[in-house]
Amino acid sequence: MKHRxxxxxxxxxxxIAAGRLAKRLHPDDTEITVVNADADFVERVRMHQVATGQxxxxxxxxxxxxxxxxxxxxxxxTAVDADRRTVALIDDHGTDEITYDTLVYALGSTAADHVVPGVAEHAYDIAGQPSALRLRDRLAHLAAGGxxxxxxxxxTGLEAVTEIAEAxxxxxVAIAARGGLGDWLTGKAQQHLRGVCDRxxxxxxxxxxxxxxxxxxVVTRDGRxxxxxxxxWTTGFAVHPIAAATTxxxxxxxxxxxxxxxRSVSHPDVYAVGDAAIAEGPGGKPLRMSCASGIPMAWQAADAIAARLTGQTKFPKAPLRYFNQCISLGRRDGIIQYVTADDRAKPARLTGKLAARYKEFVCVGGAWSIAHPVLYPVRRHRIVATRSEIRSAAS
Ligand SMILES: Cc1cc2nc3c(=O)[nH]c(=O)nc-3n(C[C@H](O)[C@H](O)[C@H](O)COP(=O)(O)OP(=O)(O)OC[C@H]3O[C@@H](n4cnc5c(N)ncnc54)[C@H](O)[C@@H]3O)c2cc1C
Incomplete structure (x- = not known):
């Protein structure tokens, strides 16, 4: 029987994890199934563009x-049973349950409301496509001067406010920030950001x-x-409650x-990647929810799964660190803030049109690599371990 x-x-x-696994493992030994609520791969990093009609x-x-x-x-x-190794699903035909030998959990995240009164009733978000489309519709009907x-x-807030103001x-258009505007950026990048907001x-x-x-x-804490x-509302992301309802x-x-x-620290058959997982980055700091770390997490999980199933003792280490923060400020401006491995601003930055092009190149490159999994290098090792061997080796 194939390893599921x-x-x-x-x-x-x-x-990315699914495409890489398909290239690493032999199809005669493994069955890889991707479950997704949407029929398309959605470029979530472009939801501010969707909200403004693009x-x-x-x-x-x-x-x-x-x-x-x-x-x-x-x-x-709808649910995962990590002890029985099953996943409960619902689709147009009704409910179903599927069984796995290895699970890669990558359900991402959604908008966090931090339980502020009125957010659920009145606020919009751009954390996913349905909510970005709802905002798009609202903005389209908002008359001049609104x-x-x-x-x-x-x-996300900076990208959203500049995209809306430009479009x-x-x-x-206004932005409310808890701290100073872009206060984690280097001084010159902050100056640039203020200039763009003025413009x-x-x-x-x-x-x-x-x-x-x-x-x-809105009403502020000091009564304004x-x-x-x-x-x-762009104050952060929260994960779906499915994982927390498991063991x-x-x-x-x-x-x-x-x-x-x-790999899950409690269940060796389960790997988790992207926003849904918490992994330690450089300096012991948790990696933040981002593609910048989610993509290398996916490479890491796929390589570890393939190595363990095929009896290799070593596997490559993905670069679980940061290099830069790429911020679009509308379609014609941006900031590329170079950062340390643990995500602190370094003096170097790019701003303006060049930064906008760089950011666009990063977004296009990310989507392109997902859309072309066949181009990953093929190293299809055969599975050597049986399921019970893998489990006992892990425990
Ligand atoms: C507007 C915006 C701009 C951003 N810009 C950047 C940026 O410039 N750089 C950066 O690094 N990060 C950026 N991010 C963050 C980045 O988009 C996320 O960190 C990234 O998408 C996480 O990837 P993921 O695969 O973990 O989750 P997602 O991309 O959210 O994918 C999760 C998938 O799971 C599916 N799913 C969810 N629940 C279920 C379910 N119950 N059943 C079946 N399928 C389900 C979803 O349909 C989706 O396909 C941005 C985010 C937003 C919203």
């Missing part, structure tokens, strides 16, 4: 994996903590009201705790 590998989620991390290239998963031996199952995961407030001064110069007419509310969201304004016919070891955030090979 099930990959849950075909975002950046899951899609259309993305469609990338159907069945096209991506054609000829690779990877099966695509279009379904929503007020938009982006709450959150992190990477809709007729709107009154695009963005009102910046710094050191502003939003305590409540209403239909046409900021007009906002549309509030866009898998999870952190307070609900992310699956993994070792440096991306």
């Amino acid at each position: 590998i099930v990959v849950l989620g075909a975002g950046y991390a899951g899609a 259309d993305l290239k469609r990338r159907p998963l069945t096209d991506i994996y054609a000829g690779t031996g990877v099966d695509v199952r279009l379904a929503r995961v 007020t938009v407030l982006v709450v959150g001064g992190g990477l 809709r110069p007729d709107l009154d 695009l007419g963005i009102t910046v509310h710094e050191h502003t903590d939003v305590a409540r969201v209403d239909a046409t304004n 009201e900021i007009p906002a016919q549309v509030t866009v 898998l070891a999870v952190a307070d955030t609900g992310q699956i705790v993994v070792d440096d090979s991306m």
